[in-house]
Amino acid sequence: MLAIPLIAALSIASGPPASAPPRQPAPVAIRVDGVVQTDGAIGPGGWIIVRNGRIESIGTAAPPPGAATFEFVGGIACAGMVDVATQLGAPGQFSEPSRAFTPDVAAADAFEPDHSSFLAAARSGVTTVALTPGSDNIVGGRLALIRTRDDHDRAAQFVGPGPLRFTWSDAAFPEDRLPSSRMGAMARLRELLANDTAKTAGASLVSAQTSDQIRTALDAFTASNRPLALLQPFHAEEALALLPGRAQGVVVGPFNLDTAERETRLPKQLADLAVAVAFTANGDGAALRLTAAIAVRSGLDPKSARLGLTSVPARLLGIDGDAGTLEPGKRADLVIYGGDPLDLAVSIQMVLVGGGAVAKKETP
Amino acid sequence: MKKEARPWHRSVPFGTAVALASLGSPLFAQFGPPRPPTVIRGGTVHLGNGDVLANGTVILRGREIEAVGVDLPVPEGAEVIEAAGKHVYPGLIDVESTLLLDADTLESGEGSVSGRVADALDLFDPDPFVQAWSGGVTTIGVASRRGLFDGPRAVVTMKRSRAGDSLLREEGDLAITFGRNIGRPSMRLREWKTFSEQLAATQKYIESWDEYAEKLEEYKKEIEKSAKEGTKLPAEKKEEAAPKPEAPGGSGPGAGEGGGRRGPGGEGRRPRPGRAHAHDTPFLNWLRDTLGWMCDCGLPTHEGGHADHDLHALLLSDGVSYAEEPAKPEGGDAKKEEPKKPARPNREESREVLRKVLEGKIGVNVYFGAAADLQNLLDLLATYPLKVVVTGGGESAELADELAARQIPTVVVQPHDLNSATLGAAAKLEAAGVDVVLTTAGATPGATRHLSLSAAAAIAGGLTPEQALAAITSRAAALLGVGDKVGTLKAGMHGDVVITRGELFSSTAVIERVFVEGASVLQR
Numbered sequence: 007m008l009a010i011p012l013i014a015a016l017s018i019a020s021g022p023p024a025s026a027p028p029r030q031p032a033p034v035a036i037r038v039d040g041v042v043q044t045d046g047a048i049g050p051g052g053w054i055i056v057r058n059g060r061i062e063s064i065g066t067a068a069p070p071p072g073a074a075t076f077e078f079v080g081g082i083a084c085a086g087m088v089d090v091a092t093q094l095g096a097p098g099q100f101s102e103p104s105r106a107f108t109p110d111v112a113a114a115d116a117f118e119p120d121h122s123s124f125l126a127a128a129r130s131g132v133t134t135v136a137l138t139p140g141s142d143n144i145v146g147g148r149l150a151l152i153r154t155r156d157d158h159d160r161a162a163q164f165v166g167p168g169p170l171r172f173t174w175s176d177a178a179f180p181e182d183r184l185p186s187s188r189m190g191a192m193a194r195l196r197e198l199l200a201n202d203t204a205k206t207a208g209a210s211l212v213s214a215q216t217s218d219q220i221r222t223a224l225d226a227f228t229a230s231n232r233p234l235a236l237l238q239p240f241h242a243e244e245a246l247a248l249l250p251g252r253a254q255g256v257v258v259g260p261f262n263l264d265t266a267e268r269e270t271r272l273p274k275q276l277a278d279l280a281v282a283v284a285f286t287a288n289g290d291g292a293a294l295r296l297t298a299a300i301a302v303r304s305g306l307d308p309k310s311a312r313l314g315l316t317s318v319p320a321r322l323l324g325i326d327g328d329a330g331t332l333e334p335g336k337r338a339d340l341v342i343y344g345g346d347p348l349d350l351a352v353s354i355q356m357v358l359v360g361g362g363a364v365a366k367k368e369t370p
Numbered sequence: 371m372k373k374e375a376r377p378w379h380r381s382v383p384f385g386t387a388v389a390l391a392s393l394g395s396p397l398f399a400q401f402g403p404p405r406p407p408t409v410i411r412g413g414t415v416h417l418g419n420g421d422v423l424a425n426g427t428v429i430l431r432g433r434e435i436e437a438v439g440v441d442l443p444v445p446e447g448a449e450v451i452e453a454a455g456k457h458v459y460p461g462l463i464d465v466e467s468t469l470l471l472d473a474d475t476l477e478s479g480e481g482s483v484s485g486r487v488a489d490a491l492d493l494f495d496p497d498p499f500v501q502a503w504s505g506g507v508t509t510i511g512v513a514s515r516r517g518l519f520d521g522p523r524a525v526v527t528m529k530r531s532r533a534g535d536s537l538l539r540e541e542g543d544l545a546i547t548f549g550r551n552i553g554r555p556s557m558r559l560r561e562w563k564t565f566s567e568q569l570a571a572t573q574k575y576i577e578s579w580d581e582y583a584e585k586l587e588e589y590k591k592e593i594e595k596s597a598k599e600g601t602k603l604p605a606e607k608k609e610e611a612a613p614k615p616e617a618p619g620g621s622g623p624g625a626g627e628g629g630g631r632r633g634p635g636g637e638g639r640r641p642r643p644g645r646a647h648a649h650d651t652p653f654l655n656w657l658r659d660t661l662g663w664m665c666d667c668g669l670p671t672h673e674g675g676h677a678d679h680d681l682h683a684l685l686l687s688d689g690v691s692y693a694e695e696p697a698k699p700e701g702g703d704a705k706k707e708e709p710k711k712p713a714r715p716n717r718e719e720s721r722e723v724l725r726k727v728l729e730g731k732i733g734v735n736v737y738f739g740a741a742a743d744l745q746n747l748l749d750l751l752a753t754y755p756l757k758v759v760v761t762g763g764g765e766s767a768e769l770a771d772e773l774a775a776r777q778i779p780t781v782v783v784q785p786h787d788l789n790s791a792t793l794g795a796a797a798k799l800e801a802a803g804v805d806v807v808l809t810t811a812g813a814t815p816g817a818t819r820h821l822s823l824s825a826a827a828a829i830a831g832g833l834t835p836e837q838a839l840a841a842i843t844s845r846a847a848a849l850l851g852v853g854d855k856v857g858t859l860k861a862g863m864h865g866d867v868v869i870t871r872g873e874l875f876s877s878t879a880v881i882e883r884v885f886v887e888g889a890s891v892l893q894r
Contacts, residue, residue: 351829
């Protein structure tokens with residue numbers, strides 16, 4: 007009856023203890039009544055077959071012999087949530103304010119694979135997070151891409167260096183550190199972008215709040231042909247029109263009941279401009295869903311909201327080939343909800359990360 | 371039903387109707403032009419009390435709900451809204467909202483118990499109304515929680531009205547707040563000390579007034595007694611008595627008998643100092659008669675509380691002591707026999723409010739930050755049987771059985787991040803038998819527009835959808851003391867109705883129509 011998905015021993019399926027659900031040697035078959043499709047709409051359900059950690063088929067095949075089967079009446083399957091800006095596991099370890107430009111910093115260095123917050127994230131339906139350097143530096147270093155659970159029951163970094171994190175808002179321009187002006191910063195930034203040869207997938211994550219900050223950030227990144235995603239651009243109504251075609255997306259959140267309507271309306275305004283929106287809430291699945299729900303209540307269409315939890319952030323991180331949507335061949339990062347993932351009255355029934363179940367609600 | 375009376379606007383020629391309308395314009399300006407009835411037909415009607423009518427009809431006429439049912443005939447001339455496939459709900463109620471409240475206008479710190487929230491409302495700013503309607507909210511309880519004690523909350527219908535009739539209740543529960551640190555040091559020990567001291571002091575205050583009333587009664591009797599005996603007194607001492615004040619002899623008795631007319635001898639004829647004589651009992655009688663009819667309450671137990679009460683009491687006591695005073699130097703011996711007027715205690719507004727609380731005339735809504743505060747409160751109820759409502763987070767679930775046993779209405783504040791750890795509390799309380807009410811109680815006024823979302827989270831925590839609905843409609847109305855007006859779709863209730871596409875608790879639901887007192891305020 008609790009909203010918290012209870013970690014389950016999965017004993018119904020194969021019998022191993024909860025603490026170490028190993029890769030299922032047998033395929034897993036999950037029956038649901040709906041599936042969130044790649045366009046964000048809820049389509050018809052059926053059996054989802056998972057084998058070797060990957061999705062084998064959706065709604066087209068019967069459970070293979072020997073498969074562990076689960077059926078969820080009214081259940082809707084959706085890709086696991088992806089959060090592009092978290093500091094899970096080591097709050098405070100992602101700030102290095104000594105220098106303005108720290109492109110050599112890697113969030114991966116502060117990564118603690120055994121930290122309990124990754125399991126909590128997984129249970130709440132978040133299957134991939136990026137660890138993100140803080141907002142103290144104009145160039146803050148590289149994101150680390152983490153799957154919240156791996157075969158060995160811990161979190162794991164799964165690709166090389168992630169995208170760079172930039173901060174273009176006032177936080178990165180303290181008085182006692184150089185450069186103290188955006189002009190000086192721009193000069194250094196152009197130099198750095200020209201010399202940065204590390205090829206990373208995904209978009210640079212740029213904090214820019216005011217219209218002015220956004221304009222200069224867009225200029226610098228377009229000039230060097232780099233994709234960027236804007237983080238929390240809440241004071242920039244005039245600059246929003248500059249974003250289509252130039253920003254890969256915009257990352258906002260978390261929203262709560264107290265968030266000003268001016269902010270909660272932003273996702274709808276962006277969607278109207280055909281700018282993709284991704285939600286962030288420090289890896290907390292419930293907070294991510296609340297953020298999406300409030301965005302919907304503030305006018306965002308439900309399809310964009312579902313994509314904002316899954317495929318948009320996956321694309322911004324450059325991992326959309328492997329995560330973010332439910333498609334045959336992709337990693338089996340999936341969450342079974344009791345209904346529409348956007349509905350807060352609905353709770354999570356089951357979470358699989360890479361095909362391994364990390365959470366399953368007790369069946370009554 | 372065959373012979374339906376033709377509505378007046380059909381039988382009266384158009385020109386006449388226009389003439390009537392313009393003639394009656396002052397009336398219409400206040401209540402708005404008369405509307406044809408509105409019929410909401412074919413929707414899934416959620417009454418708010420747990421019942422649901424499939425394919426139901428709701429008829430609004432004037433400011434009220436005329437009928438709710440299945441297969442109701444459509445009144446002639448009605449505007450029909452087809453609600454097939456849609457859901458119809460009573461207007462939602464957030465029992466604790468800060469919409470309409472400019473927090474800066476409220477006193478901070480302790481002891482603002484006599485400040486009524488109703489006096490701090492801003493009913494002119496349109497934005498809060500739009501916010502409320504966008505969330506389907508039509509009634510709010512407005513409470514201020516700035517200190518340990520805050521004044522009585524207001525209950526407001528979210529209609530923009532120049533008539534000033536949007537207050538459903540001006541003096542609701544008193545807000546008491548424990549363990550919420552807003553602009554003041556908050557410490558459990560100190561708060562509870564202050565709280566129980568205040569109650570004890572109020573108890574003393576009540577006793578001092580009771581004592582005064584008793585003594586005053588005795589005093590009055592003695593005055594009357596001495597007045598009878600005293601008829602001889604002035605005669606005996608006539609030779610040394612100062613000239614009688616003229617007023618009493620003249621208009622006094624007439625005014626006394628006349629009642630209801632302010633006697634000409636009222637204030638202007640007051641005898642000048644030096645001329646009055648204390649033992650002039652006819653003067654005293656006149657004084658009491660004259661002022662007595664103006665305000666025959668004379669006692670602190672007076673309930674109407676009309677504005678002149680204090681003034682009259684003051685005049686009376688002033689006049690009496692004035693009459694007594696000059697006697698001191700003159701008739702020392704006789705004075706000892708004179709009854710002494712009891713000293714009137716000071717009337718204190720904050721004590722008067724707390725007095726109503728102790729006497730059970732108004733309830734208290736106690737917010738607690740921790741289960742320990744709630745336990746303290748329950749203990750305190752043994753000494754002071756207050757009419758209490760508790761408001762708090764998930765902690766109340768820890769005392770669910772006790773709250774149920776004492777039938778204490780319980781408001782569960784949905785945390786602003788809808789953090790799942792507390793969402794099971796409402797269901798737990800419900801299971802124990804407590805009728806739960808849900809509120810956003812947002813730190814910001816805008817939270818009220820998310821009332822249905824916050825209730826949805828409680829459904830994930832185990833409430834049924836109809837329980838959750840009752841928690842923000844019928845039960846909420848009962849808790850605010852306005853359950854006879856709002857909160858349920860029922861004939862005779864205010865025409866506060868919400869129509870949604872999709873179920874209310876779904877995030878993807880769209881609130882399409884909102885009616886407040888029968889008037890459409892939102893349409894999309």
